[in-house]
Amino acid sequence: MKAAYVRVPFQVELRDIPIPEIGPDEVLVKVSACGICGTDLHFGRTSAKEEALPLGHEFCGVVAEVGANVTRFTPGDEVIVENHTSLGTSTACKNGEIVYCTDLYISMNAPCMADYIKTHHLALHKNPGLTPVEATLAEPLTVALDVIEEGGIPIGSNVAIFGGGPIGLMALKLAKIKGARKMVLTQSSHSKARIALARKLGADQVFCPDQVNILEALKADCPEGFDRVFITAPPRTIPDAFEITRFGAIITYNGIDFDNGMISFDANAFHFKRLQLRATHSIPNLRYPIAIDLLKRKVIDVNDFVSHTFPLSEAGRALQIAETDKEHAIKVVVVMEEQN
The missing domain is CATH 3.40.50.720 (NAD(P)-binding Rossmann-like Domain)
Incomplete structure (x- = not known):
């Protein structure tokens, strides 16, 4: 599969890497779209030349495969995905303070700007009909x-x-x-x-x-x-x-x-x-249901916020536009080619 990595200065590489193998509590998601965040731009400015860094953490997609213990989702479900998910087992969670959870499942250690990503089933929210580009706004909205x-x-x-x-x-x-x-x-x-x-x-x-x-x-x-x-x-x-x-x-x-x-x-x-x-840190990711509802009712309208979209093959240009086109760029989203 293809996955996007970046080196300084904004040199994006599309690497061929294996499709992730999932565990019993995990889900393989075929990515539909991924937003570009300020963190991605920081990676483009500062990542060491010898170590390219993975891109993307604001993403959505379609369930491709589910682990043996997963019952809430089936292949074909359209989903919106958290990148830092509380597993509910930390002391803070047990004391009713999930906002301070330290036992997290982290998706963004791997590139989410990729054909596939694996994640925990607790990170998934069913997409109520948002377009892939709309759905990428859920994470920054939270x-x-x-x-x-x-x-x-x-x-x-x-x-x-x-x-x-x-x-x-x-x-x-x-x-x-x-x-x-x-x-x-x-x-x-x-x-x-x-x-x-x-x-x-x-x-x-x-x-x-x-x-x-x-x-x-x-x-x-x-x-x-x-x-x-x-x-x-x-x-x-x-x-x-x-x-x-x-x-x-x-x-x-x-x-x-x-x-x-x-x-x-x-x-x-x-x-x-x-x-x-x-x-505020928004880790773990909370308030996704509220964000998804606001997007569904167009209280937050994708047409206001997303200024540019690019296919994965042009992820490098997408990153450069987000960084340099200060006059026109608001939010830039990378869409998988088959979604165009």
């Missing part, structure tokens, strides 16, 4: 749901979102549903498609940090301070969030910088302002 649910949004809140990538834009839509009064988003000016979508989804203002002083702009826009800040941008933006919030505000952080995660801030100011900083 991340956005985690960001929003962790922070909570009281009705009438003033909300700022740092970062207008797919997760930030989905969070914007979810904030609107939750009852936010004012919604402001920050995004670089070259991302014209993302800025246009932010406005379509209900952003009252979009501020571009390469054009304005973000702190001055946000303070002027909301002098009383934001109730919630959701960060889907690099960690260097966290101290700015502390500056624009009201007393007692909550900041939720999901942005990752693989190269430089260190920040500094005034801990006394943080303390006396009684702020909360909450990290």
